[in-house]
Amino acid sequence: MYGKRLATVVMAASFAVAMAFFLGQGTARAAGNALSPADQQCLACHSAEGFEKKLANGETLSLYVPGPAFAKSVHNAIGCASCHADITLENHPPLKANIASIRENQLALTKVCQSCHADIFKQYEGSIHAALVREGNQSAPVCTDCHNPHAVMSKAEYDAATGTPCSKCHDPIFKAYAVSVHAKAGLGCASCHHAHDVSAATTGDRLKNECLGCHQDVLAAHQKWLPNAAQHFETVSCPACHAPGAKLKVDLRLYDNAGQQRLVEKVGVPQFQSRARFADAEGTGLNAMALRSLLRGFNQEGIKMTLRGRLEASTGPGAHRLMDKSQAIRNCAKCHQAGASPFQSVTVSIVGPDGRLVRYGAKHEVLNSIISVDSIGGFYTIGGTRIKLLDWLLVLALLGGIGGPLAHLTINWYFKRYAKRIGGDEDS
Amino acid sequence: MPRIYVHPLPVRIWHWINALGFLVMLFTGFQLRYIGLIDVLSFRTAVVVHNWTGFVLIGNFFIWLLFYLFSDKIRVYHPELSPLKHFRATFRQAMFYGYGIFKGQPNPFHVSVYNKFNSLQSMSYQVIMMLLVPLQFYTGVLLWDVKRFSGMINALGGVRVVDTAHVLIFIFFAGFIPFHMYLATLGHTRTAHLKSMLTGYEEVEEEQGGGK
Numbered sequence: 001m002y003g004k005r006l007a008t009v010v011m012a013a014s015f016a017v018a019m020a021f022f023l024g025q026g027t028a029r030a031a032g033n034a035l036s037p038a039d040q041q042c043l044a045c046h047s048a049e050g051f052e053k054k055l056a057n058g059e060t061l062s063l064y065v066p067g068p069a070f071a072k073s074v075h076n077a078i079g080c081a082s083c084h085a086d087i088t089l090e091n092h093p094p095l096k097a098n099i100a101s102i103r104e105n106q107l108a109l110t111k112v113c114q115s116c117h118a119d120i121f122k123q124y125e126g127s128i129h130a131a132l133v134r135e136g137n138q139s140a141p142v143c144t145d146c147h148n149p150h151a152v153m154s155k156a157e158y159d160a161a162t163g164t165p166c167s168k169c170h171d172p173i174f175k176a177y178a179v180s181v182h183a184k185a186g187l188g189c190a191s192c193h194h195a196h197d198v199s200a201a202t203t204g205d206r207l208k209n210e211c212l213g214c215h216q217d218v219l220a221a222h223q224k225w226l227p228n229a230a231q232h233f234e235t236v237s238c239p240a241c242h243a244p245g246a247k248l249k250v251d252l253r254l255y256d257n258a259g260q261q262r263l264v265e266k267v268g269v270p271q272f273q274s275r276a277r278f279a280d281a282e283g284t285g286l287n288a289m290a291l292r293s294l295l296r297g298f299n300q301e302g303i304k305m306t307l308r309g310r311l312e313a314s315t316g317p318g319a320h321r322l323m324d325k326s327q328a329i330r331n332c333a334k335c336h337q338a339g340a341s342p343f344q345s346v347t348v349s350i351v352g353p354d355g356r357l358v359r360y361g362a363k364h365e366v367l368n369s370i371i372s373v374d375s376i377g378g379f380y381t382i383g384g385t386r387i388k389l390l391d392w393l394l395v396l397a398l399l400g401g402i403g404g405p406l407a408h409l410t411i412n413w414y415f416k417r418y419a420k421r422i423g424g425d426e427d428s
Numbered sequence: 429m430p431r432i433y434v435h436p437l438p439v440r441i442w443h444w445i446n447a448l449g450f451l452v453m454l455f456t457g458f459q460l461r462y463i464g465l466i467d468v469l470s471f472r473t474a475v476v477v478h479n480w481t482g483f484v485l486i487g488n489f490f491i492w493l494l495f496y497l498f499s500d501k502i503r504v505y506h507p508e509l510s511p512l513k514h515f516r517a518t519f520r521q522a523m524f525y526g527y528g529i530f531k532g533q534p535n536p537f538h539v540s541v542y543n544k545f546n547s548l549q550s551m552s553y554q555v556i557m558m559l560l561v562p563l564q565f566y567t568g569v570l571l572w573d574v575k576r577f578s579g580m581i582n583a584l585g586g587v588r589v590v591d592t593a594h595v596l597i598f599i600f601f602a603g604f605i606p607f608h609m610y611l612a613t614l615g616h617t618r619t620a621h622l623k624s625m626l627t628g629y630e631e632v633e634e635e636q637g638g639g640k
Binding site: 225227228230231233234257260306308332333336337338339372373374376377378379380382383385386387390393394396397398400401402404405408409411412414415 | 460461462463464465470471472475476479525529530531572573574575576582585586587588589591592595596598599600602603604605606607609610
């Protein structure tokens with residue numbers, strides 16, 4: 001007990017000396033990678049490997065700061081006190097554990113980052129990552145999950161080859177991406193997804209625009225051989241053809257037919273999932289009637305909802321395995337024939353309040369049903385999603401068109417043969 | 429046998445381009461819709477041929493339209509305004525094709541320069557030329573460039589609605605064209621109507637000879 005108190009006193013004393021030094025010379029920064037005297041004082045304790053503290057919730061927080069890495073980091077220029085301004089001579093080291101958890105510490109430090117990087121933080125706040133944090137997702141990344149604050153590198157030094165830091169959470173996607181044409185060209189995740197304002201990949205046109213941002217003449221190149229190329233660009237995601245191994249599916253998206261706006265779930269009043277579950281009485285996926293009734297539920301006063309389809313890779317790793325254009329799918333029959341694999345998996349979606357898609361499964365037969373003509377008005381693939389009832393009508397028309405004349409000929413022949421017997425003219 | 433000039437040259441040119449074009453459209457339409465079942469052309473080739481033939485047919489339609497708009501022959505398309513007369517003639521004509529023709533009875537309809545369609549033809553050609561063909565051209569053009577015409581397509585209920593209309597008319601023509609070809613063989617000889625559509629002259633019965 002006495003020893004513990006003595007250690008605390010010694011630490012406090014040495015910290016007091018350090019802080020006096022630090023406060024006195026706070027603005028005297030060292031040149032280049034050299035540490036300032038004040039920071040050297042901090043690191044006198046914090047550069048000891050294994051330096052850590054127990055938190056209130058039992059977690060262990062590392063207090064270790066690798067000196068050489070910090071010296072090289074861009075934050076060396078501002079020094080320890082700029083971020084840890086809450087630390088004073090009186091409160092450090094704290095006698096009581098005043099950090100509830102590692103997560104709470106990270107969230108608190110996020111505010112410190114924001115104080116200097118306000119513009120970047122604003123971008124982050126609009127991201128899917130920040131939306132997840134707001135929802136209380138404990139795994140959603142904050143600043144310190146991607147950036148080690150004591151070894152912050154310049155953007156140019158991020159290593160595209162390892163995918164760090166994205167691969168920490170998105171490892172399966174990164175492994176798929178690693179063999180892609182983009183990875184081989186040295187592009188990193190942020191090249192397409194942006195570093196801070198990362199949006200949900202399946203929402204909006206942003207990712208497609210990223211593709212078109214670099215591949216600027218690509219529409220004209222497709223128009224040379226692909227009929228309705230502009231429509232394909234709208235309805236088919238780039239990976240659907242350019243990641244040839246990806247399993248594809250159709251996502252039917254709710255739009256208001258008048259304003260051509262994608263329907264967004266209202267914050268706090270989620271309706272889509274509950275309405276879809278209600279419509280899908282059997283719980284086996286929405287059939288054509290259920291889909292129709294779901295849509296009717298979303299029809300607003302005078303505004304009719306419709307579904308537009310988009311062909312996309314069914315998994316994230318599949319979507320990232322983009323290959324050289326020589327390997328892209330050019331065979332129209334991949335989609336334009338009955339039973340084509342992309343139409344065997346169907347979801348219906350709406351944009352959730354956080355920007356992510358909220359999906360509900362549908363039976364693939366909805367794409368071939370006459371009942372869906374109205375509800376899935378915005379999606380049709382010649383051959384691939386043809387309406388079965390029309391096939392039967394065509395058979396009837398052909399039977400009538402060919403069978404009618406054949407029957408007429410047969411009757412005519414019959415009359416000729418038996419004309420005398422029934423009193424007609426033989427030469428009819 | 430006396431003959432009268434019932435099919436002027438522009439009409440014959442229009443008819444044969446139209447006939448050939450419709451066969452190509454039907455065939456490529458089948459190919460597009462049933463790839464895997466029919467594999468004569470690749471999907472892309474079928475699209476290109478279908479599109480180009482469609483535009484040729486649209487241009488060709490105007491040969492027909494302008495000829496009749498600027499000629500007194502438009503009278504052949506004048507509808508019979510008396511429903512009683514129209515339906516009586518239609519019934520008579522249907523009875524002929526359905527029964528009388530087998531017994532060798534004379535065709536109740538007598539062709540003339542300004543009255544070359546029997547009431548069955550008159551009714552069906554008006555629906556076909558004034559409604560179905562223009563509608564098929566219209567929906568076809570919309571589907572030719574879905575993105576360019578997306579405003580109109582959305583106003584009509586979406587690409588699936590437009591395509592369904594296009595396919596329904598395709599189905600009608602798939603049934604109608606074989607029927608039309610068969611009916612063309614029911615003149616006073618099997619090839620009489622075919623010859624008249626090539627030469628312009630239709631042979632008529634003696635007592636009608638002065639009808640030119």
